[in-house]
Amino acid sequence: MKIALAGTRGIPANYGGFETFAEELSTRLAARGHDVTVYCRQKSAGSTYRGVRLQYLPTIRHKYLDTVAHTAISTLHLLWRRLTGRGVEVALYCNAANALFTWMPRVAGVPVALNVDGLERNRKKWNRAGQLWYHAGERLSTFCPNVVISDAEAIREYYQSRYGKASTFIPYGADPQRANSTSVLDQLGLKPGDYFLYVSRMEPENNAVLVREAFEQVATEKKLALIGDAPYAHDYIRRVRATTDPRVVIPGAIYGDGYKQLTSHSFAYIQATEVGGTHPALIESMGRGALTLYLDTPENAEVAGDAAIPFTHENLADRMRDVLRMSEEERNGWRMKAAARIRKHYSWDAVTTAYENLLRGLIR
Numbered sequence: 001m002k003i004a005l006a007g008t009r010g011i012p013a014n015y016g017g018f019e020t021f022a023e024e025l026s027t028r029l030a031a032r033g034h035d036v037t038v039y040c041r042q043k044s045a046g047s048t049y050r051g052v053r054l055q056y057l058p059t060i061r062h063k064y065l066d067t068v069a070h071t072a073i074s075t076l077h078l079l080w081r082r083l084t085g086r087g088v089e090v091a092l093y094c095n096a097a098n099a100l101f102t103w104m105p106r107v108a109g110v111p112v113a114l115n116v117d118g119l120e121r122n123r124k125k126w127n128r129a130g131q132l133w134y135h136a137g138e139r140l141s142t143f144c145p146n147v148v149i150s151d152a153e154a155i156r157e158y159y160q161s162r163y164g165k166a167s168t169f170i171p172y173g174a175d176p177q178r179a180n181s182t183s184v185l186d187q188l189g190l191k192p193g194d195y196f197l198y199v200s201r202m203e204p205e206n207n208a209v210l211v212r213e214a215f216e217q218v219a220t221e222k223k224l225a226l227i228g229d230a231p232y233a234h235d236y237i238r239r240v241r242a243t244t245d246p247r248v249v250i251p252g253a254i255y256g257d258g259y260k261q262l263t264s265h266s267f268a269y270i271q272a273t274e275v276g277g278t279h280p281a282l283i284e285s286m287g288r289g290a291l292t293l294y295l296d297t298p299e300n301a302e303v304a305g306d307a308a309i310p311f312t313h314e315n316l317a318d319r320m321r322d323v324l325r326m327s328e329e330e331r332n333g334w335r336m337k338a339a340a341r342i343r344k345h346y347s348w349d350a351v352t353t354a355y356e357n358l359l360r361g362l363i364r
Contacts, residue, residue, distance in 0.1 A: 001034045001035070001089055001090060001356075001359060001360060001363060002034075002035045002037075002087070002088040002089045002090075003026075003029060003034055003035065003036045003037070003088060003089070003090055003091070003092065003359060004036075004037045004038075004039070004078055004088040004090075004091045004092070004110075005022055005025070005026055005036065005037070005038045005039065005091075005092045005093075005094070006039045006071055006074040006075065006078065006091060006092075006093050006094070006098070007039075007067070007071050007074075007093045007094035007095045007098040008021075008022045008038070008039075008094050008095075009040070009041045009042070010022070010038055010039065010040025010041055010042065010044070010054065010056075011023040011026065011027075011038050011040065011045075011049055011052065011054070012044060012045055012049060012255075012256075013255065014044060014253075014255050017117075017172070017276070017278075017279060017280045018094045018095065018115075018117065020280045021094070021115075021172065021173075021280070022038055022094070023049075024173055024175070024348050024351075024352075025173075025348075025351070025352055025355060026038050026052045027049070027050040027051060027052055028348065028349070028352040029352060029355070029356065030050065030051035030052045031050075031051060032352070032356065034356075035053070035088075036051075036052045036053065037052070037053040037054075037055050037088065038052055038053070038054055038055070039055050039057060039070070039071075039074035039077070040054050040055065040056050040057070041056075041057070041059045041066070041070050042056075043056050055074075055077065057070060057073045057074055057077060058070075058073060059073065063231075063232035064129065067095060067097055067098065068097060068098065068100075068133075071093070071095075071097075071098040071101055072101055075101040075104050075105065078091060078105055078110070079104060079105065079108050082105070082108045082109070082110060083108070087108075087110065088110060089110065089363050090110060090111050090112075090113070090359045090362050090363050091105050091110050091111070091112045091113070092112075092113050092114075092115070092355070092359065093112060093113070093114045093115070093145065094114075094115045094117065095115070095116070095117055095137075096114070096116040096117060096134060096137035096138050096140075096141050097133060097134055097137045098114070098137070099114060099116075099137040099138075099140035099141040099144050099145065100136075100137065100140055100144065101144075102114050102140075102144040102145040103144040103145075106144075106145070106146065111146045111362035111363065112144075112145040112146050112147075112362075113145060113146060113147045113148075113149055113168075113358060113359065113362060114141055114144075114145035114147070114148055114149065115149040115150075115151060116137075116138070116141050116148055116149070116150060116155065116159070116167070117151070117155075117276065117277050138159075138162075138163070139163065141159075141165070142159070142163045142165040146362055147167075147168055147358065147362065148165060148166075148167040148168065149167060149168050149169075149170055149358070150167040150168070150169050150170075150277065151169075151170060151171055151172045151277045151278045152169075152171070152172075152277040152278045152299045152302055152303075153169060153302055154277075154298040154299045154302055155167075155277050155299070156169045168358060170351060170354045170355060170358070171278060171345065171346055171351060172277070172278035172279075172280060172283060172346060172351070173283075173346055173347060173348030173349075173350070173351040173352075174280075174283040174284050174286075174287040174342050174346040174347075174348065175260075175284060175287070175348060176284075176287030176288055176339060176342055176343055177260075177288075178260075178264040178288045178289065179257060179260040179261040179264040179265075180264075181257065181261055182261060182265060183261070184254065184257070184258035184261045184262065185261055185262070185265060188225065188249050188251055189223075189249065190223060190225060190249065190262075190265075192265035193265060193266075193267050194222050194223065194267055195222055195223040195224065195225050195249075195266055195267055196215060196222060196223070196224045196225070196266065196267060196268050196269075196270055196320065197224075197225050197227070197262055197263065197266035197267075197268070197269045197270065197285070197290070198211045198224070198225070198226050198227065198228075198269075198270045198272065199227045199228060199259070199262070199263070199269075199281040199285070200227075200228050200271075200272070200273055200279070200281060201228050201229070201230045201233075202226075202228045202229055202230045202233055202236060202237045202240055203230050203233050203236060204233075204236055205273065205274050205275045206228075206272060206273045206274075206275075207272035207273070207274065207295065207313075208226055208228065208236075208240045208272070209236075209239050209240055210272060210313060210316065211224070211226065211270050211272050211316065212224065212226060212240060212243055212245075212248060214316035214317040214320065215245075215247075215248070215317070215320065216243065216245050216248070217317040218317055218320045218321055218324070220247075220320075220324055221247075222247070222267055222324075223247045223248070223249055224247060224248050224249065225249045225250075225251075225262060225266075226240060226248065226249070226250045227251065227252075227253065227254050227259070227262060228252070228253055229252045229253035260288075263281070263284055263285045263288050263290065264288045264289075266285070266290050267291070267323075268290065268291040268292065268293060268320075268323050269281075269282075269285035269286075269290035269291070269292045269293070270292075270293045270294075270316075271285075271292065271293070271294040271295060271300055271304075271308075272294075272295045272316075273295065273297075273300070274295055274297050276299065277299055278299065278302075278303055279299075279300070279303075282294065282300065282303055282304070283303055283342050283346045285338075286303070286304070286307065286308060286338035286339065286341065286342045287338075287339060287342035287343065287346065288339070289335040289336070289338060289339040290335065290338060291308075291309075291323060291331050291334045291335050291338070292304065292307075292308035292309065292334070292338055293308065293309050293310075293311050293316070293319050293320070293323070294308050294309070294310055294311070295310075295311060295312070295313075296310035296311065296312060303346075304341075305341055306337070307334070307337035307338045307340070307341040308334070308338055309322070309323070309334070
């Protein structure tokens with residue numbers, strides 16, 4: 001198949017969940033012999049990456065325009081390629097904010113699948129106009145693309161109950177392979193098994209400040225590593241960094257092997273997001289055997305099952321103290337349950353097969 005993937009920042013992944021998704025899926029599809037193009041906003045590799053064609057196009061560098069501007073330009077490029085006889089056979093768009101553009105390839109004969117992600121309009125970074133755009137995107141998602149994809153059962157149920165729209169559930173995938181190296185930990189002053197880990201974009205609804213303030217209430221010699229960044233959240237990041245606790249390490253965003261090392265060697269991983277669908281860091285940390293604490297939302301609970309420990313905004317410090325008091329045998333029990341759950345339910349190869357079958361069905 002000739003496949004285009006649009007609506008993300010592009011690959012290699014150096015931002016968030018959709019970019020990781022784009023990299024993991026596109027490279028696996030290419031390895032299976034498909035001709036895959038990923039639309040990218042910023043050049044960070046050559047013209048190809050692990051068998052995937054990278055198409056770099058401009059955007060408008062603005063908090064409220066970046067995503068939709070680049071997707072609009074990507075759609076025009078996709079249509080132009082179609083008209084000149086070099087077009088793709090099927091397109092996969094990401095993010096409900098881009099639903100407006102998905103009817104255009106359909107008119108040109110290119111079927112479109114749209115992964116809507118979570119309820120992005122609930123993010124605190126959006127002003128009223130941004131919230132309305134995402135709300136409109138939800139509605140447009142129900143009829144502009146050929147098919148809607150949800151990566152969490154909670155999101156599938158939301159679209160069904162709110163809009164009467166059936167969506168195709170395909171979960172997010174995880175790479176459970178652990179890293180043996182600790183070179184990045186050494187650079188950050190961390191020791192294997194001696195730090196709590198938080199990984200997310202530094203935005204208000206991801207609760208990095210909550211995690212830091214809860215940790216500061218806990219008497220322990222272990223450290224807290226807060227990993228992440230965000231391009232339009234400078235004020236919030238300043239709040240995250242406003243600490244004098246020497247146990248707190250805040251290096252910014254870390255990707256690739258460094259990220260893999262951090263998620264492989266933590267004492268415990270903390271998932272504090274409250275908006276969105278399935279979060280990559282949650283399933284990847286669990287898949288690598290992390291003892292996991294998660295903010296009790298439907299999406300997080302769906303992934304965690306009975307293999308991780310829930311917390312609320314009010315009792316995170318207490319849950320940290322609980323895991324510190326556990327015996328090592330009990331902690332290892334949680335770690336084994338987490339890894340087993342992810343191996344069973346969140347395999348990238350199975351996810352790729354599901355997308356491959358869906359896209360092939362759209363072409364037919």
